[in-house]
Every structure is written in C-alpha cells, then in structure tokens.
Amino acid sequence: MNDEKILSVKDLSKVYKTDGGDVRALDNISFDLYKSELLAIMGTSGSGKSTLLNVLGAMDEPTSGEIKLNGKVEEDMFKEPKATVYRRENVGFVFQSFNLLKDLSVEENISMPLLLRGDGAEKIKIQVDKMLGVTGLTNWRKHRPVELSGGQQQRVAIGRALITSPPIVLADEPTGNLDFNTSTDILKTILQMKEQYNQSIIIVTHDPSVASYADRVLFFHDGKIVSEFVCNKDDKDIDMILSDFRLILSGETI
Numbered sequence: 001m002n003d004e005k006i007l008s009v010k011d012l013s014k015v016y017k018t019d020g021g022d023v024r025a026l027d028n029i030s031f032d033l034y035k036s037e038l039l040a041i042m043g044t045s046g047s048g049k050s051t052l053l054n055v056l057g058a059m060d061e062p063t064s065g066e067i068k069l070n071g072k073v074e075e076d077m078f079k080e081p082k083a084t085v086y087r088r089e090n091v092g093f094v095f096q097s098f099n100l101l102k103d104l105s106v107e108e109n110i111s112m113p114l115l116l117r118g119d120g121a122e123k124i125k126i127q128v129d130k131m132l133g134v135t136g137l138t139n140w141r142k143h144r145p146v147e148l149s150g151g152q153q154q155r156v157a158i159g160r161a162l163i164t165s166p167p168i169v170l171a172d173e174p175t176g177n178l179d180f181n182t183s184t185d186i187l188k189t190i191l192q193m194k195e196q197y198n199q200s201i202i203i204v205t206h207d208p209s210v211a212s213y214a215d216r217v218l219f220f221h222d223g224k225i226v227s228e229f230v231c232n233k234d235d236k237d238i239d240m241i242l243s244d245f246r247l248i249l250s251g252e253t254i
C-alpha cells in the first residue's frame with residue numbers, strides 16, 4: 001500500500017424514496033482508498049455497505065456527494081454508456097453468490113470480460129492460462145460451475161473479476177458462503193493477486209478474521225462511518241477489531 005489515492009469519496013449520500021418514507025442508506029460518507037490497499041468494510045445489517053459498493057461500481061447513482069478517481073471526477077459516470085465504460089475499465093466485482101454463468105466452463109467464465117472488451121483469441125488464451133494458474137484452476141478449466149466446490153467457484157469469480165487487471169476490486173461478502181479453511185484460501189488468493197496486479201480492494205465482510213487481513217477497517221452504522229481501525233499485522237488484530245466494533249455497537253449484533 002502507498003499514499004497515492006485511487007478513490008476519494010466526499011460527502012457521499014444515498015437516499016432511497018420508499019412508500020414508508022426516505023431511507024438514508026449512506027449519510028455523508030467521506031474516505032479515501034489508496035493504491036494497493038485492502039480496505040475492509042464492516043457494519044451492522046442495513047448500515048449501507050452494499051449500497052456503497054453499488055455506488056462505487058456505478059451500479060447505483062448517489063443522491064449527493066463526489067467520487068474522484070485518480071484525483072478527477074469522472075463526468076457522467078452514473079449515466080449510460082459512460083457507466084459501463086467506467087466499470088469495464090476500472091472495476092472488478094466479486095459477490096457472495098459467485099454469479100457465474102452456469103452453462104459456461106471455468107475458462108469461458110474467466111475469459112468473458114476479455115471477450116466483451118474485444119480482445120483477440122490468442123491474447124485471451126495467454127491471459128486465461130495465466131489466471132487459471134494463479135487461481136489454481138488449471139485442472140478444472142473444462143468443468144462447469146455446478147461441478148466445482150464453493151471455494152473453487154469463488155476462485156473462478158475472482159479470476160473473472162481480475163482478468164482485466166482493474167485498478168479497483170469491489171468484493172461483497174466474498175467468503176460469506178464458505179467454511180473457515182476455504183475462506184482463508186480465498187483471502188490468500190485475493191492477497192496474492194493484489195500483490196501481483198497492484199490492485200486496491202474493498203471487501204465488505206461480517207467476519208473479523210477476514211477483516212484482519214485488511215490494511216484498514218471502516219465500521220459502518222446507520223449509513224455513517226463510525227470508526228476506523230488501522231491493522232497492525234503483528235498483534236491480535238481479530239480480537240481488537242471485534243472489541244472495537246462491539247464497543248461501537250454497544251451490544252448490537254454484527
């Protein structure tokens with residue numbers, strides 16, 4: 001991680017109009033994401049974590065506020081066709097539910113973003129072979145998602161998210177459906193790829209052991225950032241993250 005900012009978020013708010021009244025999902029959020037940083041977001045249910053990822057990924061338009069990418073506001077980043085271009089060039093998504101295309105093989109799923117951006121067959125093959133190696137899926141390349149374990153499916157999703165080397169990766173509970181050992185394996189894959197491709201990653205998680213891999217943790221409550229924790233790799237980060245968070249929530253469940 002270095003001190004170069006890739007994203008600067010300033011006074012970001014998102015208000016949903018519902019029949020039951022306005023829901024302020026994000027309430028004046030400001031933070032920076034640094035180059036090569038792994039930033040974890042934790043928070044109570046309904047505190048705005050997924051909304052934030054959707055807005056940063058230009059899937060949902062904020063009500064107010066500013067997002068700078070590399071120090072510049074992207075004009076019309078929430079309007080098509082600019083939103084699609086912004087996503088394609090800058091963002092990789094990893095979801096809890098993997099979101100793989102079930103009729104396609106592992107290698108076809110991973111190659112999809114390259115096909116969509118119009119890369120040639122030879123270039124795609126080189127990139128996909130490399131990615132299959134990094135994610136440990138070379139022997140599974142011809143298999144379809146249904147024939148894989150949860151951890152393997154998530155590694156396909158990670159490979160697909162990172163194959164275009166996007167500078168930003170947005171991961172929403174990427175280990176939420178996985179057991180402890182598989183989660184650790186997935187996190188190590190994410191970290192290894194971050195080192196290799198120099199990416200900045202935002203990971204939403206309820207799991208303090210996942211958050212302990214991060215450089216920094218932001219805690220959300222009621223659409224606001226209520227605390228920030230800088231992880232020190234050499235002490236008991238998990239305990240500290242948990243106690244910090246419990247203190248903030250004063251008894252609420254995570």
Ligand SMILES: Nc1ncnc2c1ncn2[C@@H]1O[C@H](COP(=O)(O)OP(=O)(O)OP(=O)(O)O)[C@@H](O)[C@H]1O
Nearest residue numbers: 016018023025043044045046047048049050051052
């Ligand atoms: N499309 C929508 N329309 C109306 N309200 C919404 C919509 N999406 C989210 N919300 C509301 O915005 C708030 C934040 O939701 P969000 O999904 O971002 O929370 P979260 O922190 O990701 O929650 P969880 O940990 O339970 O997944 C919640 O009160 C939710 O009900």
